[in-house]
Amino acid sequence: MRRYFFICCAIVFLCSSASYAQTAISPSTPSEQTRQALAQAQNAIVLVSSRAIEDAPSAKTLGKERQGTGVVIGADGLILTIGYLILETEQIEIRTNQQKIYPAHxxxxxxxxxxxxxxxLVPLSGIIPVQMGQSKDQKIGEMLVVATAGDATVLGPTKLKDIRPFTGYWEYHLDQAIYTSPPVANHSGAGLFNLKGELLGxxxxxxxDIMSEQNPESLAGNMYVPTDLLAPILKEMLQNGIGPQSRRPWLGINSVERQGRIQIVRVTPESPAQQAGLRAGQWVLALEGRPIESLAAFYKQVWALPLNSSTFRLTIFDGQEILQIPLPVVDRSTIIKKPTGI
Structure with a gap:
């Protein structure tokens, strides 16, 4: 009964909005099809708990013990989650909506x-894998549902505010990301669904603030990785444990864009950047003599470097002089710690 309570609360909220009232579902009576779709989606949500490998570098920033949400996407017990929950981890367990605990890998x-x-590692009986939706089919302003795992699986309403690129300070970029509001606190790995129960992100x-720089409005929210990105890489991920675009050069810096320039704010210990002598506070001006136009462009220039080359050159301003600093080309995927036997 509690499961349907949360579902109905979410639907009632959705139906109370004026924009949603214009859809095919009556404002006062959510369809049985919608109820069933969200109930099935909720049943596919699991709590993911993980413990980092001993001495894993990522444990310093992500924590030794991590917890978040996963979504069952395969009849064989395959679960999709956000990668930082399982990066360099070796002990993983999941807890289903029926409060059953199973080991996972x-x-x-x-x-x-x-x-x-x-x-x-144990068959998941009674759970129907979710179907994938397409974020491109959703309209800005449309109401969606977020599913998070915890003491109980909870469904909550949110609204699609934008779909646009996202660039992270940790050498990360998506050409398309999903932005929603209001936010949920337990966002790590949370499933974002449409009212058909299809997983969108x-x-x-x-x-x-999830709003674009061109929008004067400031609004707190969440960023989701679209599941549209999974289908093209799923086969290779299952075969090789990694996607095709993940084999690329890595610097080991956190950077931000300030007034059109790129500034280093952190250097990862034992990274190529640290080995080359880069420091927080320095400004990145060019890569191989090519000026840096934006943070996203900088990352893409780095990732375009051939992995079989030995070094590349960054032009750095340290506040007093311009330096030409060579860095080794290092494939990040080769230095990530993996569990024994993987």
Missing amino acids: VVAYDQATGFGLIKS VGSLFMR
């Missing part, structure tokens, strides 16, 4: 999208 981590795949971030 890492199947794949895709650095390019941020997706993580795990699989239950996987929760990645809480953002104090």
Whole structure:
């Protein structure tokens, strides 16, 4: 009964909005098809708990113990979540909506999208895998449903505010990301669904302001990785444990864009950047002599470097002089710690 209580609360909220009242579902009577679709989606939500590999570098920033949400997408127990929950981890367990706990293992981590795949080591009976939706089919302003796992699986309403690129300070970029509001706190791996119960995205971030720079409105919300990105890389992820675009050069810096220039704000220990002597506070002016136009363009220039080359050159301004600094070309995927036997 509690499951349907949460579902009905979400639907009633959705139906109370003027924009939603214009859809085919009556404002006062959600369709039985919608109820069943969301109930099925909720039943496919699992709580993901993980423990980092001993001495894993990512444990310093992501934590030794992590917890978030996963969504069952395969009849064989395949679960989609956000990658940082399982990056460099070895002990994973899931808890279903029926409060059953099962061990799981890492199947794949895709650095390019941020997706993580795990699989239950025990068959998941009574759970129907979710179907994937297409974010391009959704309209801005449309009401959606967020599913998060915790003491209980909870469905909550949110609204699609935008679909546009996202660039993260940690050498991450999506050409298309989903932005919603109001936000949910337990966003890590949260499932974003349409009212057909189709999975549209996987929760990645809480953002104090999800609006574009051109929009004067400031609005807190969440960023989701669209599941549209999964289908083209799923086969390779299952076969190789990684997506095709994840084999690329890595610097090991956190950077921000300030007044049209790129500034380093953190250097990862034992990274190529640290080995080359880069420091927080320095400005990146050019790569291989080519001026840096934006943070996204900078990342794409780095990722376009051939992995079989030995070094590349960054032009750096340290506040006093311009420096030409060579860095080694390092494939990030080769230095991520993996569980024993993987």
